Amino acid sequence: MLIGIPDRFAFLIEKVPEWCDGFVNGLLYVYVNGEMFPKKLYTTTLSDVWSLFDYAFTNPPKDERLYALPDDELFAELRRLRFPEYFTDDEDADEDYRYDIEYYEIGDWGYDIFAVSNGENVRVLIGHWENRESFELVNSTRITLSEFTKLRDEFSEYYKKEIQGEQHG
Numbered sequence: 480m481l482i483g484i485p486d487r488f489a490f491l492i493e494k495v496p497e498w499c500d501g502f503v504n505g506l507l508y509v510y511v512n513g514e515m516f517p518k519k520l521y522t523t524t525l526s527d528v529w530s531l532f533d534y535a536f537t538n539p540p541k542d543e544r545l546y547a548l549p550d551d552e553l554f555a556e557l558r559r560l561r562f563p564e565y566f567t568d569d570e571d572a573d574e575d576y577r578y579d580i581e582y583y584e585i586g587d588w589g590y591d592i593f594a595v596s597n598g599e600n601v602r603v604l605i606g607h608w609e610n611r612e613s614f615e616l617v618n619s620t621r622i623t624l625s626e627f628t629k630l631r632d633e634f635s636e637y638y639k640k641e642i643q644g645e646q647h648g
Contacts, residue, residue, distance in 0.1 A: 480637055483630040485510040487620050488603050490634055494525060494641060502526050503642050509585065509592060511605050511618040517588035525642045527583060534579045535594040536631055539601045539624070546597035554604050554616040557593040562614075590617075594627075601627040 483489030489510040498504035507523040509516045545553060561579065563572035580592040580603070591614075593604045602621050608614040622630075 480641075482633045482637065483510070484622070484626070486513040487511075488622050488627070488630065490630070491515075492525065492528075492634070492637060495522075498522055507582065507584065509590075509605065511592075511603060512620050514618050516590050516605055516617075517585065519588075521584060521588065523582070523584045525638075528638065528642070531580065531582050532635070534576050534581065536580045536634075539594040539596040539627060540577045541596045541598050543597050545595045546600075546602060550604065550619045551616060553595070553602065554593070554606060554619070557595070557604065558591075558606065558614055561591070561593070596624055596627075599624055 480493060481489060481491050485491075491506065491508040491510065494503060494505040502524050503526040504522050505525050506520075507525065507528060545556060548556065557578050559566045560575040560577075563574060564570070578593040578595055580594050585592065589608050591606050591608070593606075595602050600621055600623055602619060604619040605617055606614050607617050
């Protein structure tokens with residue numbers, strides 16, 4: 480099922496029954512400005528994508544200062560907040576997950592997705608890393624907060640019905 484607007488921000492999620500053996504497995508891809516991430520076919524344990532509902536996917540943080548930054552500066556700032564160990568000598572620096580839209584497999588392919596709101600709109604940025612010190616912005620988009628909320632609610636409904644229902648059915 481395609482949820483959202485793929486030429487702006489969307490998820491493609493589909494169960495693949497032949498891949499299910501005790502877990503609900505399938506496909507989960509993210510679209511930002513018509514570009515699909517990750518780039519290759521892979522299996523996602525859909526029963527584990529509940530982690531998407533942590534942090535920014537549930538409620539994108541409102542921060543007008545961050546929202547107003549140019550893409551490269553915003554991405555660099557969100558990266559510093561999320562991965563402070565690469566920017567400070569403080570080994571105990573706390574990671575800030577608030578801006579994350581995360582599920583395990585997207586991270587396994589070297590991608591991180593961030594979101595920030597100004598209260599009316601949401602900026603979504605996706606970056607790729609070879610290692611955590613070499614991290615680059617690869618795409619970004621802006622959507623209205625109502626579009627973001629609709630996408631999140633449709634994804635949540637699909638997850639409850641098709642994934643959790645499959646686990647308990």
